[in-house]
Amino acid sequence: MKYLDLAMNAAESLGAEYADIRIQKTTDETVFLQNLSLKHVESSVLEGYGIRVFKDGAWGFAHNHVFSDEAVLATVQKAFEIATLSAKVNRKKKLRLSPERSYIASYRTLLQIDPFRVPIQEKVDLMLEVNRILMAHEGIRRAVFYLIQHKDEKLFASTLGTRLDITHQFIDPVITATAVNDSDSQSRTFDEGGRATGWEWVLSLDLPEKAKHIAEEALMKLNAGTLGPEERRTLILDPNHLGLTMHESVGHPTELDRVLGWEADYAGISFATPEKLKNYRYGSEIVNFVGDNTLAEGLATMGFDDDGVPGQKWHIIKDGILNEYGSTRDTALEIGLEYSRGCNRATYYYDQPINRIPNLYLLPGTQPLTPGELIADTEEGVYIQGRGSFSIDQHRVNFQFGGDFFWEIKNGKLHRPLKKILYRSNNPEFWNACDAICDDRYWRPFGVVNCGKGQPSQTARMTHGAAPARFRNIRVGGSQ
Numbered sequence: 001m002k003y004l005d006l007a008m009n010a011a012e013s014l015g016a017e018y019a020d021i022r023i024q025k026t027t028d029e030t031v032f033l034q035n036l037s038l039k040h041v042e043s044s045v046l047e048g049y050g051i052r053v054f055k056d057g058a059w060g061f062a063h064n065h066v067f068s069d070e071a072v073l074a075t076v077q078k079a080f081e082i083a084t085l086s087a088k089v090n091r092k093k094k095l096r097l098s099p100e101r102s103y104i105a106s107y108r109t110l111l112q113i114d115p116f117r118v119p120i121q122e123k124v125d126l127m128l129e130v131n132r133i134l135m136a137h138e139g140i141r142r143a144v145f146y147l148i149q150h151k152d153e154k155l156f157a158s159t160l161g162t163r164l165d166i167t168h169q170f171i172d173p174v175i176t177a178t179a180v181n182d183s184d185s186q187s188r189t190f191d192e193g194g195r196a197t198g199w200e201w202v203l204s205l206d207l208p209e210k211a212k213h214i215a216e217e218a219l220m221k222l223n224a225g226t227l228g229p230e231e232r233r234t235l236i237l238d239p240n241h242l243g244l245t246m247h248e249s250v251g252h253p254t255e256l257d258r259v260l261g262w263e264a265d266y267a268g269i270s271f272a273t274p275e276k277l278k279n280y281r282y283g284s285e286i287v288n289f290v291g292d293n294t295l296a297e298g299l300a301t302m303g304f305d306d307d308g309v310p311g312q313k314w315h316i317i318k319d320g321i322l323n324e325y326g327s328t329r330d331t332a333l334e335i336g337l338e339y340s341r342g343c344n345r346a347t348y349y350y351d352q353p354i355n356r357i358p359n360l361y362l363l364p365g366t367q368p369l370t371p372g373e374l375i376a377d378t379e380e381g382v383y384i385q386g387r388g389s390f391s392i393d394q395h396r397v398n399f400q401f402g403g404d405f406f407w408e409i410k411n412g413k414l415h416r417p418l419k420k421i422l423y424r425s426n427n428p429e430f431w432n433a434c435d436a437i438c439d440d441r442y443w444r445p446f447g448v449v450n451c452g453k454g455q456p457s458q459t460a461r462m463t464h465g466a467a468p469a470r471f472r473n474i475r476v477g478g479s480q
Contacts, residue, residue: 001023001155003021003023003049003067003069003072004021004023004155004157004163005157006069006072006073007019007021007049007051007072007073007075007076007157008020008021008157008158008159010072010073010076010077011051011053011076011079011080011159012159014053014076014077014080015055015080016053016054016055016080016083016159017054017055017056018053018054018097018158018159018160019051019052019053019054019076019079019158019159020051020052020156020157020158020159020162020307020308021049021050021051021052021156021157021158022049022050022051022154022155022156022306022346022349023048023049023154023155023156023349024046024047024048024049024050024152024153024154024155024348024349025045025046025047025152025153025154026045026046026047026150026151026152026153026348026349027043027044027045027116027149027150027151027153028042028043028044028045028148028149028150028151029041029042029043029044029115029116029148029149030042030146030147030148030149031120031123031124031127031145031146031147032144032145032146032147033124033127033128033131033143033144033145034142034143034144035131035135035142035143036128036131036132036135038124041120046348046349047065047349048063048064048065048349048350049063049064049065049067049072049075049349050062050063050346050349050350050351050352051063051072051075051076051079052079052352052353053076053079053080053082053083054083054095054097055080055083055084055087056083056084056087056094057087057090057093057094057095057096058083058084058086058087058089058090058094058095059082059083059086059095059330059352060078060079060080060081060082060083060084060085060086061079061082061352062075062076062078062079062082063075063349063350065349095330096330096333096334097329097330097333098329098330098332098333098337098338098339098340099338099339100160100307100308100309100329100339100340101160102158102160102161102162102308103162103163103164103304103308103310104161104162104163104164105164105165105303105304106164106165106166106303107164107165107166107167107168107302107303107304108166108167109167109168109169109170109196109197110197110296110297111169111197111198111199111200112198112199112200113198113199113200113203114198114199115149115169115171115198115199115202116149116151116169118199123147126202126207127145127147129208130143130145130175130207130208130210130211131143131145131211133208133211133212133215134175134177134211134214134215136215137177137215137216137219139179139180139181139219139222140177140178140179140215140218140219141178141179141180141185142176142177142178142180143175143176143177143178144174144175144176144178145173145174145175145176146172146173146174147171147172147173147174148171148172148173148174148194148449149169149170149171149172150169150170150171150449150461151167151168151169152166152167152168152169152302153166153167154166154167154168156304156306156308158308160308162308164303164304164308166302166303166304168196168301168302168303169196170194170195170196170197170299170447170449170461171194171195171197171198171199171201171202172191172192172193172194172195172447172449173190173192173202173205173207174189174190174191175189175190175191175207175210175211175214176188176189176190176214177189177211177214177215177218178218179215179218179219179221179222180222181222181223184222185222186218186221186222186224186419187218187221187404188214188215188217188218188221188386188404188405189214189386189387189404190207190210190211190214191240191386191387192205192240192446192447193240193243193299193446193447193448193449193463193464194299194447194448194449194461195297195299195445195447195463196297196298196299196301196463197297201297217405217417220417221405221406221417221419222419224406224416224417224418224419225408225416225417225418225419226418226419226420226478227382227406227408227418227420227421227476227477227478228477228478229477229478230422230424230475230476230477230478231475231476231477232473232474232475232476233380233381233382233473233474233475233476234378234379234380234381234382234409234470234471234472234473234474235381235382235383235384235423235470235471235474235476236371236374236375236378236381236382236383236384236409236468236469236470236471237383237384237466237468237469237470237471238383238384238385238386238468239442239443239444239445239446239465239466239467239468240385240386240387240404240444240446241384241385241386241387241401241403241404242362242464242466242469243387243446243447243448243464243465243466244387244390244401244448244464245390245401245430246289246360246361246362246464246466247357247360247448247451247462247464248390248392248396248399249392249396249399249427249430249431250282250289250316250317250360250431251326251357251360251462251464252267252270252357252392252396253270253271253272253396253427254270254272254316254322254324254325254326254357255270255325255326255343255355255356255357256325256326256327256328256331256332256334256335256343256355257328257331257354257355258270258355258396259272259273259274259325260274260331260334260335262331262355263354263355263453263454264394265455266452266453266454266455266457267392267394267452267453268393268394268395268396269394269395269396270395270396271395271396271397271427272322272325272396272427274335276322277322277323277324277335278321278322278323279321279322280321280322280428281320281321281428281432282317282320282321282322282427282428282431282432283317283320283428283431283432283434284320284431284432284433284434284435285319285320286320286365286366286434286435286436286437287317287319287320287362287431287432287434288315288317288318288319288320288362288363289315289316289317289360289361289362289363290313290314290315290316290360290361290363291312291313291314291315291316291324291326291341291343291358291359291360292312292313292314292358292359292360292361293305293311293312293313293341293342293343293358293359294311294312294313295313295359295361295445295463295465297445297463298359298445298462298463299359299447299448299449299461299462299463300345300356300357300358300359300460300461300462300463301359301463302345304342305328305340305342305343305344305345305353306344306345306346306353307328307329307340307342307344307353309328309329309339309340309341309342309344310342311342312341312342314341316360317431320431320432324337324341325341326341326343326355326356326357326358326360327340327341327343327355328340328341328342328343328344328353328355329344330344331355341358342358343355343356343357343358344356345460346458347458347459347460348458351454351456351458354453354454354458356451356453356460356462357451357460357462358462359462359463359464360462360463360464361443361445361463361464361465361466362437362464362465362466362467362469363437364437364438364439364440364442364443364466364467365436365437365438365439365467366439367439368439369436369437369438369439370438370439370441370442371438371442371468374436374438374468374470375409375412375413375414376412376413377412377436378409378412378470379409379410379411379412380409380410380411381408381409381470382406382407382408382409382418382421382423382476383406383407383408383409383414384403384405384406384421384423385403385404385405385406385407386403386404386405387403387404388401388402388403388404389401389402389422390402396427397426397427398424398425398426399424399425399426399427399430400422400423400424401422401423402421402422403421405417406418406419406421418478420478421476421477421478422476422477422478423474423475423476423477424474424475425471425474425475429474430471430474433471433472433473433474434469434470434471435470435471435472436469436470437466437467437468437469437470438467438468438469439467440467441467442467442468443465443466443467444465444466444467445463445464445465446463446464446465447461447462447463447464448461448462448463448464449461
């Protein structure tokens, strides 16, 4: 597109040290069914461009949705003026950009059936079938099915000579059944967190069959017992649950802008500061976390980030030791890294890219271990499935998590279902308490499509993954 070259030539002529333009079209579709009633079908398209200019150690960013030579040139001029003024305001702290080469490339999310081409009626028919199955169970009073689809089409250019053509999309079906009796109500949810793939994934999930289990477990949860006062107990956590736990207690604390204190207003800073690199025991020796923006079907797998840096794979925690962070071109040099890990992403065209969590996952155990064997090896404890409530402090140290379904373990067996369970712990107590992880046969990915950060707020997406894991001596108890 001619506007790419026009913008970059204009930025260079003004004296920019670096500049880029991101032309972005975002298409969203949401279908919402409650019980047997179609509540709404919402489609939206946002299209425009954001231009960044780097000058004298400062950024300037401006955006526009008008596509004309005059509008593009005016937007470049505005971004340049903002960069110039920003440099004057913050004379003592000059940003530096890590080196990067130029790329000419394209990237497309791999899919067999484009969900945007599947007729709405076909989607609604499947959703109605699922909700009918849920509502057919006596005691299920509310059935909800959300279907979310998202697609970003980007053209990116920079003064380095990079030219990128990227299309990234994901789909996320979410089903919730709520059971009600005279004294309580309890819900059970099926939510894999979204995946960067096509409609074929939804079909492979066999959602009508999943609905039967969701309804049955909602009713089990409704009639389940409680655990009683908080005590130190053993926890076994399923991969879905661990996805949220690692997101909050590992993902956010290792975003380098948060580590540096640049991000504080939205959910605080981080305890995992640079002097801890290569020497701080974040977890036990079997705990290994990998950042991987090349992960197949990962929500943060886009080929390149919004700095024009390619997706990479690296250890964030290695053998329990804090190894590295998720970085960007303007954070990497602050701690002596030679290059960015490609974690700069924006949500819409009008957002400036910020340091985000990569696809982040816990490596499976290296010795053969099934979930059944892990439970059999646990005399007493609690098994938690799915995601629930969470809370974490402003330094990402102390935290509390709930879940979606709970089992009491006794004598190495699932003894009875439970409800209203919470556990509390902290970094590094929690990850150092991990003494067993199932092997790679049981490793599963789970996405996050609503990660909030920034002022003004942006929503990012990334994939986490794990195999079932055990944690000893954690504070676990019943909630009200």
